[in-house]
Amino acid sequence: MEVLGIRDDVIDKAAVAAHNSLQLIAFSIGEQTYGVEITTVREIRAWNGATPLPNTREYVRGVINLRGTIVPIFDLRARFGDGQTSPTKNHVVVVMSVGDKWVGILVDAVSDILTVSRDDIHAVPEGNSIDTELLNGIVTHEGRMVGLIDLHSIVAGSKLDG
Amino acid sequence: MSELDDFKATYFDECTELLTELEEQFAAIEAGERDADRLNAVFRAIHSIKGGAGAFGFTGLVGFAHAYETLLDHVRDGRVEMSDDVVALSIRANDIVADHVNAARSGEALPADYGAHEKSRFDALCRGEAVDADADGEPVEEFDIEFTPVRVDIGAVPADDAFEAPPFSAPAGHWEIRFAPHQALYARANDPLLLLRELAALGEVSVRAVVRDIPVLADFEPFGVYCTWEISLVAPGITQGQIREVFEFVEGDCDISIVELGADASAAQPAPAAEALPEPLPAEPDFLSLAEDEIGAIGVSALAGSAGEAGPEGDAFADSPVPSFAELAEAIKPAVAAEAAPAPQPMAPAAAPASAPPDDGERRGGGVQSIRVDLDKVDRVVNMVGELVITQSMLTQQMDETLRARYTELVRGLEVLAQTTRGLQDSVMAIRAQPVKSVFSRMPRLVRELAVKTGKKIRLETIGENTEIDKTVIEQLSDPLTHMIRNSADHGIETPERRLAAGKSETGTIRLSAEQAGGNILIVIEDDGAGINREKVLQLARNKALVAADVQPTDEQIDQLIFAPGFSTAEAVSDISGRGVGMDVVLSNIKKIGGSVHVRSWPGRGTRMTLRLPLTLAVLDVMLVRVSESPYVVPLSSIVETIQCSRAPFERVPSGGKVLQVRGEYVPVIDLAQRFGMPTQADPESRMVVLCEAEGGSKVALIVDDIIGQQQVVIKSLEENFEQVEGIAGGTILGDGNVALIVDVQGLKSTIHHKNAA
Numbered sequence: 031m032e033v034l035g036i037r038d039d040v041i042d043k044a045a046v047a048a049h050n051s052l053q054l055i056a057f058s059i060g061e062q063t064y065g066v067e068i069t070t071v072r073e074i075r076a077w078n079g080a081t082p083l084p085n086t087r088e089y090v091r092g093v094i095n096l097r098g099t100i101v102p103i104f105d106l107r108a109r110f111g112d113g114q115t116s117p118t119k120n121h122v123v124v125v126m127s128v129g130d131k132w133v134g135i136l137v138d139a140v141s142d143i144l145t146v147s148r149d150d151i152h153a154v155p156e157g158n159s160i161d162t163e164l165l166n167g168i169v170t171h172e173g174r175m176v177g178l179i180d181l182h183s184i185v186a187g188s189k190l191d192g
Numbered sequence: 193m194s195e196l197d198d199f200k201a202t203y204f205d206e207c208t209e210l211l212t213e214l215e216e217q218f219a220a221i222e223a224g225e226r227d228a229d230r231l232n233a234v235f236r237a238i239h240s241i242k243g244g245a246g247a248f249g250f251t252g253l254v255g256f257a258h259a260y261e262t263l264l265d266h267v268r269d270g271r272v273e274m275s276d277d278v279v280a281l282s283i284r285a286n287d288i289v290a291d292h293v294n295a296a297r298s299g300e301a302l303p304a305d306y307g308a309h310e311k312s313r314f315d316a317l318c319r320g321e322a323v324d325a326d327a328d329g330e331p332v333e334e335f336d337i338e339f340t341p342v343r344v345d346i347g348a349v350p351a352d353d354a355f356e357a358p359p360f361s362a363p364a365g366h367w368e369i370r371f372a373p374h375q376a377l378y379a380r381a382n383d384p385l386l387l388l389r390e391l392a393a394l395g396e397v398s399v400r401a402v403v404r405d406i407p408v409l410a411d412f413e414p415f416g417v418y419c420t421w422e423i424s425l426v427a428p429g430i431t432q433g434q435i436r437e438v439f440e441f442v443e444g445d446c447d448i449s450i451v452e453l454g455a456d457a458s459a460a461q462p463a464p465a466a467e468a469l470p471e472p473l474p475a476e477p478d479f480l481s482l483a484e485d486e487i488g489a490i491g492v493s494a495l496a497g498s499a500g501e502a503g504p505e506g507d508a509f510a511d512s513p514v515p516s517f518a519e520l521a522e523a524i525k526p527a528v529a530a531e532a533a534p535a536p537q538p539m540a541p542a543a544a545p546a547s548a549p550p551d552d553g554e555r556r557g558g559g560v561q562s563i564r565v566d567l568d569k570v571d572r573v574v575n576m577v578g579e580l581v582i583t584q585s586m587l588t589q590q591m592d593e594t595l596r597a598r599y600t601e602l603v604r605g606l607e608v609l610a611q612t613t614r615g616l617q618d619s620v621m622a623i624r625a626q627p628v629k630s631v632f633s634r635m636p637r638l639v640r641e642l643a644v645k646t647g648k649k650i651r652l653e654t655i656g657e658n659t660e661i662d663k664t665v666i667e668q669l670s671d672p673l674t675h676m677i678r679n680s681a682d683h684g685i686e687t688p689e690r691r692l693a694a695g696k697s698e699t700g701t702i703r704l705s706a707e708q709a710g711g712n713i714l715i716v717i718e719d720d721g722a723g724i725n726r727e728k729v730l731q732l733a734r735n736k737a738l739v740a741a742d743v744q745p746t747d748e749q750i751d752q753l754i755f756a757p758g759f760s761t762a763e764a765v766s767d768i769s770g771r772g773v774g775m776d777v778v779l780s781n782i783k784k785i786g787g788s789v790h791v792r793s794w795p796g797r798g799t800r801m802t803l804r805l806p807l808t809l810a811v812l813d814v815m816l817v818r819v820s821e822s823p824y825v826v827p828l829s830s831i832v833e834t835i836q837c838s839r840a841p842f843e844r845v846p847s848g849g850k851v852l853q854v855r856g857e858y859v860p861v862i863d864l865a866q867r868f869g870m871p872t873q874a875d876p877e878s879r880m881v882v883l884c885e886a887e888g889g890s891k892v893a894l895i896v897d898d899i900i901g902q903q904q905v906v907i908k909s910l911e912e913n914f915e916q917v918e919g920i921a922g923g924t925i926l927g928d929g930n931v932a933l934i935v936d937v938q939g940l941k942s943t944i945h946h947k948n949a950a
Contacts, residue, residue: 081931084868100923102914131913
């Protein structure tokens with residue numbers, strides 16, 4: 031049972047109350063911080079250009095080759111309606127699995143891995159439909175707001191808009 | 193396993209899939225989704241099952257499926273309401289169809305009235321009577337199917353089986369069979385060896401090849417048929433019908449006489465080897481000695497490949513010519529070998545030369561010479577080899593002159609790598625490539641049966657059946673071809689009387705051909721029948737609201753209407769075709785594998801349907817072009833030519849667009865930068881025109897910024913992680929790791945029409 035022992039160690043270290051906490055990858059767009067659940071993240075890579083797709087929405091930056099598979103890249107800033115990012119080598123693509131698809135989102139930088147309690151997640155304030163559509167909830171970390179990205183609506187939205 | 197068994201196995205695999213689909217569809221229908229699409233899918237599935245069953249003579253299944261289909265047809269037309277009762281009845285009917293399929297697969301017989309109760313309810317419903325679920329009346333047998341004996345696997349039929357009325361049956365039969373193939377038998381890719389093997393499966397056989405008709409070499413025609421066979425068959429309890437069945441596929445292409453010795457000795461032909469029957473071996477020594485007798489006359493040395501030295505004189509036989517005959521004998525032997533094992537003695541004289549070709553020896557001894565591999569595994573290999581090819585070409589591109597001069601060893605290594613990669617790629621593709629023969633060879637029988645059913649005289653010509661296509665493509669080809677040939681036989685070819693009246697020969701011809709054209713395979717089904725009745729087609733299309741009343745389509749568009757779902761011009765619904773499911777199955781199957789269908793018809797002279805299929809689904813030869821700053825690829829198979837913009841004869845049209853004049857033809861022009869919304873800084877004069885051919889031979893000119901080169905790419909799906917993009921057929925990964933998009937020529941072409949119409 032050595033194998034199990036090792037696993038237990040890891041889990042013990044990682045979380046206090048495992049089933050009630052949530053680990054997030056936090057990343058920034060401008061001044062604002064957002065997060066996605068760590069289990070959905072497949073890979074984080076530096077921006078290295080993408081092949082643009084013709085006649086698509088502004089926030090679809092194009093497609094990249096991820097080890098032989100073609101993966102679309104969504105510009106999260108543009109998705110939030112703040113205009114396209116002008117990416118540099120310092121920008122980051124976070125590749126995630128959404129359902130059975132892999133997608134990448136273009137963000138300014140990845141900042142941290144956060145562990146938050148599920149109980150601390152607040153609902154998104156009603157008011158703007160974009161907020162409620164694209165965010166699952168809000169948590170506070172070190173006094174700052176972290177928006178939890180709803181990946182499904184980011185990807186599914188591309189169809190609705192089309 | 194005989195070819196027929198192979199086909200049956202394929203058919204049953206297809207049935208399993210179709211039955212699964214039926215289950216799914218009805219699960220949804222039961223849940224309340226009663227839309228036309230589901231009904232059409234059910235209809236197609238039943239139609240396909242029925243079609244195959246007809247080809248194999250599973251009459252019980254055909255009969256039931258036909259009645260069921262009639263009901264579905266009524267439901268589809270709205271004549272019968274899709275009530276819960278009808279759904280329940282249909283689900284029951286699916287089970288009965290499945291039982292029929294299973295019975296046919298295992299060779300068991302179902303009771304003759306199996307499903308008769310359901311059938312009578314179908315009939316009642318179609319006549320407009322309410323379903324009486326409790327009615328347990330007499331089975332009503334109204335439809336036009338005759339119940340003939342169900343054919344089952346020949347080897348498995350016990351002698352006293354009631355199905356095959358045995359007019360010539362005799363309990364301990366010695367049969368003497370003479371089999372003389374015509375040239376046509378070989379031309380249709382039949383193999384006597386397979387037939388002889390099948391005979392060997394019936395009982396003990398001894399085969400004598402009659403080679404006395406082989407002429408001297410000077411008169412020898414390469415495609416001539418000079419060899420016939422005499423076969424003694426000792427098989428107690430089999431019938432002449434069973435023996436005939438072995439030759440069923442080649443009937444008409446050979447002379448066969450089947451005589452039973454023991455039962456009616458007076459009718460028997462004098463059979464020289466008859467007394468040797470209980471001991472079947474003499475066949476081979478006979479054959480060899482006969483062969484040697486003939487060798488002098490033939491001058492076989494040339495056949496054996498040692499032309500210069502060996503004349504007709506004796507000692508040459510010992511070395512080269514005899515082995516060549518021994519090989520021939522070896523080829524025939526498997527038919528005998530099964531029975532020959534217990535008595536090896538007479539083989540001795542032939543043993544030394546016969547063992548010469550080691551391949552044959554291995555083939556018999558080794559047992560398994562092929563393995564079944566999951567196609568997914570092969571696909572994975574194909575994909576990886578594709579990546580390897582790309583990486584290899586990228587490495588080669590990286591080698592500039594200085595590097596070449598400095599690292600000669602590395603360069604040599606890269607060259608070897610390039611060769612090996614190429615070889616690997618060819619071998620992997622060859623694993624999946626198969627001759628279309630495996631599909632084509634199902635058709636002659638289909639045509640014969642169609643001819644009998646329709647009372648027409650039809651001849652099938654097949655050309656290019658050794659053309660190889662990717663297996664995944666071939667698998668999708670069987671249904672469409674069956675439907676198209678059925679359509680040609682049923683609607684295209686006229687009755688003998690009408691043909692004579694039209695001044696044509698009584699026998700209609702259907703020509704099935706396959707050829708490779710660039711990166712495509714063209715499969716053409718041509719008939720010399722009446723052609724498409726455009727007036728009627730248009731009328732029907734208007735009646736079914738497929739074409740609006742105020743639209744006047746062109747002749748070509750009318751022809752293409754026969755592929756619309758639910759379209760059929762048949763005056764009488766037959767059990768062959770004419771329910772309007774066949775042709776839309778064709779279109780959807782072909783589209784699924786990235787192909788296209790085009791039909792052309794000449795009134796009174798015939799119809800030609802052309803299937804254009806990709807050679808392989810994995811690798812595409814493309815031209816790499818640049819639009820704005822992005823790489824795009826255009827499939828090489830669709831490119832006609834490229835022209836520099838400064839030399840291209842453009843003309844303006846009122847819409848503000850451009851057309852290109854190419855050899856008297858005006859071709860619509862699409863500026864890809866404009867079309868794709870990507871601003872370009874390229875000098876208008878230096879840009880290039882890529883002239884492409886879309887479906888049906890219509891052309892379109894694409895303007896790109898630059899042409900970069902030509903290469904092979906592996907097609908990747910955009911939809912796997914994203915969605916379909918208009919004007920783009922997919923993506924691919926270039927040597928530098930970047931993604932290039934594949935231009936969808938057909939899609940771009942149709943959006944022009946769309947825009948013009950709007």
